[in-house]
Amino acid sequence: VISKNKIKELRLLHTKKGREKTGCFLVEGDKMVKELISSDFGVREIVGLTEWRENITGSDVINLFSKVNPKVLKQISTLKTPNKVIAVAQMKDNAMDNRSYKENLIIAVESLQDPGNFGTILRIANWFGIGQIVCSHDTVDVYNSKVIQASMGAIFRVNVHYTDLASFIQLLPKSVPIFGTFLNGQSIYASELTNHGVILFGNESKGISDDLAELVKCKFKIPSYPPANKDMESLNVSSAVGITIAEFRRQTQTIQNEMKA
Amino acid sequence: VISKNKIKELRLLHTKKGREKTGCFLVEGDKMVKELISSDFGVREIVGLTEWRENITGSDVINLFSKVNPKVLKQISTLKTPNKVIAVAQMKDNAMDNRSYKENLIIAVESLQDPGNFGTILRIANWFGIGQIVCSHDTVDVYNSKVIQASMGAIFRVNVHYTDLASFIQLLPKSVPIFGTFLNGQSIYASELTNHGVILFGNESKGISDDLAELVKCKFKIPSYPPANKDMESLNVSSAVGITIAEFRRQTQTIQNEMKA
Numbered sequence: 367v368i369s370k371n372k373i374k375e376l377r378l379l380h381t382k383k384g385r386e387k388t389g390c391f392l393v394e395g396d397k398m399v400k401e402l403i404s405s406d407f408g409v410r411e412i413v414g415l416t417e418w419r420e421n422i423t424g425s426d427v428i429n430l431f432s433k434v435n436p437k438v439l440k441q442i443s444t445l446k447t448p449n450k451v452i453a454v455a456q457m458k459d460n461a462m463d464n465r466s467y468k469e470n471l472i473i474a475v476e477s478l479q480d481p482g483n484f485g486t487i488l489r490i491a492n493w494f495g496i497g498q499i500v501c502s503h504d505t506v507d508v509y510n511s512k513v514i515q516a517s518m519g520a521i522f523r524v525n526v527h528y529t530d531l532a533s534f535i536q537l538l539p540k541s542v543p544i545f546g547t548f549l550n551g552q553s554i555y556a557s558e559l560t561n562h563g564v565i566l567f568g569n570e571s572k573g574i575s576d577d578l579a580e581l582v583k584c585k586f587k588i589p590s591y592p593p594a595n596k597d598m599e600s601l602n603v604s605s606a607v608g609i610t611i612a613e614f615r616r617q618t619q620t621i622q623n624e625m626k627a
Numbered sequence: 628v629i630s631k632n633k634i635k636e637l638r639l640l641h642t643k644k645g646r647e648k649t650g651c652f653l654v655e656g657d658k659m660v661k662e663l664i665s666s667d668f669g670v671r672e673i674v675g676l677t678e679w680r681e682n683i684t685g686s687d688v689i690n691l692f693s694k695v696n697p698k699v700l701k702q703i704s705t706l707k708t709p710n711k712v713i714a715v716a717q718m719k720d721n722a723m724d725n726r727s728y729k730e731n732l733i734i735a736v737e738s739l740q741d742p743g744n745f746g747t748i749l750r751i752a753n754w755f756g757i758g759q760i761v762c763s764h765d766t767v768d769v770y771n772s773k774v775i776q777a778s779m780g781a782i783f784r785v786n787v788h789y790t791d792l793a794s795f796i797q798l799l800p801k802s803v804p805i806f807g808t809f810l811n812g813q814s815i816y817a818s819e820l821t822n823h824g825v826i827l828f829g830n831e832s833k834g835i836s837d838d839l840a841e842l843v844k845c846k847f848k849i850p851s852y853p854p855a856n857k858d859m860e861s862l863n864v865s866s867a868v869g870i871t872i873a874e875f876r877r878q879t880q881t882i883q884n885e886m887k888a
Contacts, residue, residue, distance in 0.1 A: 486866060489862060493851050493852070494851065494852045495851070495852040518863075588754075588873065589876075591754075591756040591876045601751065601754050602750055602751075602777075602779075602865075604863075604866065608869045609869050612849065615852045619852070
């Protein structure tokens, strides 16, 4: 049984302010909590229904567990229909790995607003073996519960780092390729893609800002079909990220295979 | 000024039942209402703030307009923060164009549940020149306000048809290629893609059902990276749709270009 004060304390983690003050965030649902437990994130406590507890073995976890009834679970939850269990996880200090731009691709996002988009981008990064996402300070908080839900656990496997993107790019060696999506770029299929470097994506409605656009060396676009098709709006940014990263991996793998042959 | 009964009537369109009974659906926000007006969908009425009305020219539209205050707009709206104007649009009877599978790709979706995913898929279809989406009966309603918002207007440019997918596929000529995404399919990059036929995508968590899987002639997957990467969950279905359709267009365009050369 947990106190009213404890419920209040947990509810503070619904807001970015509360998360920043405590360094903690909520993880909801059986699948996500199990992913959290097997990740390298710290777990502070777990509240859940008795039926969840009964399915869990491993004393470490059980020491952190407090039983609550469905009514209390709903009070703590950010979801309309809470799912048996909620854990309090500790944020990680995601220092940039400064070699990663030499050895792998990095996704950079500017002013991304929609939590669902961010979660989807985390899944894409995870699927395509990208371990690092760099965000502008005004990008939606990665510990927002909607981002975590949409990431389906990818949040535990991809490092996310908030920084000033212009300084970040300017401090990289000049040899690092900087890519970005622009409606007037050249076709991604005619662009020379690499297996390392930074790929920049912009805000949902405004795209990449002029200040950052100046720093992009390879501007590409995803061609619509037919290419002269004017009867379309645009792709969602998470669709653009998926198509782009898949094409980077396809091109560089094909080249590797050709070199082997 | 509009009556309480009218407000109640408009609020009925928040539910699928209310929409089906009246054959109407709500379209919210300046951008989307303007897209509706210039589309071939019928418009029944428009309610909005005076400031919206002042920006509109064209008497047809103004005849349909009723002024409301922000409080009433909020009562009618499905959004937390309504955006100046809401229109009542008429559903279209989207009969299948039975030649489209010969001349173009068709996207088929089975039991898709998330409205945001459906809206994103409509945008992808629109971007890549696909005019037809066929859905199983249990797919989320295309006139759900969240689908409409996420589609960013693509809903006015792509036909959506609900049907029994198994019968739909079985009634097609045997020569029509039927593609589908499967975790154990062959790599999409090693598959022979065509510029026509049906591409099937499954439910967010369950994928394609066994019954429909039997009808798929070409089973492909989007390879993860590195290919042996086990440390990943899966792609969101809308990410899979984007990457897949982009690759269909890339392959068939490349072949066309090579034939020209």
